[in-house]
Amino acid sequence: MIFDTAKNLDFYRNLGVEDRYAKAVDFLKNTDLEKLEPGKYEIDGKNVFANVVEYTTIPWEEAKYEAHHNYTDIQYVISGSEIMTYARIDELNEKVPYNDEKDVVFYDNENPGLKAVVKSGEYMIFNPWDGHKPKAAAGEPAPIKKVIVKIKEN
Template identity: 85%
Template sequence: MIFDSAKNLDFYKNLGVEGRYTKAVDFLKNTDLENLAPGKYEIDGKNVFANVVEYTTIPWEDAKYETHRDYSDIQYMISGTETMTYAPIDELNVKVPYNEEKDVVFYDNENPGLKVIVKAGEYMIFNPWDGHKPKASAGQPAPIKKVIVKIKEN
C-alpha cells in the first residue's frame, strides 16, 4: 500500500512489469481528469485501464474490504474526500469468494485497518496482497469523483 500526492507520481513509473506503471502515470499526469465523464478508459488493452467513478461516500461500517488477484489499483481522488482503509490480506476473513470475472474477493469488516483520508490530488496504490476498503466517508457522506487505474500484475 502506498499513499502519496500528485507531485510524486513520476517516482512510481518504474514499478511492475513491461512499463505498465509508466503508462498509468502518464495517463494520470496528461489527462484532464476533472472533465472526464464516468466510464472505462482503455490505456493499454487489458494491461492498463482506468475507471472514472462518481458517487456519494458511505459510512465506514457499510464499505467493504476487497482484494484483486490480477490487478493493482491506483485510486486517485479527482474531487472530494474519501476514507480509504488498508489491512494485510492475511488479517481479513473472506465473506464473498473470488469472482474471476470481476477479479475481486470481498471480506468482512472485523479488522479496523489503517484509515487514510484521501483528498483531491492524492492517491493510494493497492497491490494484490493489500486488503483495501474504499468508498467510506471522511465525516459525513459527500460526493466524490475519482479514477481507479487498474494495472495487470501477471
C-alpha cells in the first residue's frame, strides 16, 4: 500500500512489468481528469485501463474490504474526499469468494485497518496482497469523483 500526492507520481513509473506503471502515471499526469466522464478508459488494453467513478461516500461500516488477484489499483481522488482503509489480506476474513471474471474477493469488516483520508490530488496504490476498503465518508456522506487505474501484475 502506498499513500501519496500527485506531485510524486513519477517516483512510481518504474515499478512493475513492461512499463505498465509508466503508462498509468502518464495517463494520470497528461489527462484532464476533471473533464473525464464516468466510464472505462483503455490505456494499454487489459494491461492498463482506468475506471472513472462518481458516487456519494457511505458510512465506514457499510463500505467493504476487497482485494484483487491480478490487478493493482491506483485509486486517485479527482474531487471530494473519502476514507480509504488498508489491511493485509492475511489479516482479513473472506466473506464473498474470489470472482475470477471480476477479479475481486470481498472480506468482512472485523479488522479496523489503517485509515487515511484521501483528498483531491491524492491517491493510494493497492497491490494484490493489499486488502482495501474505499468509499467511506470522511465525516458526512458527500459526493466524490475518482479514477481507479488498474495495472495487470501477471
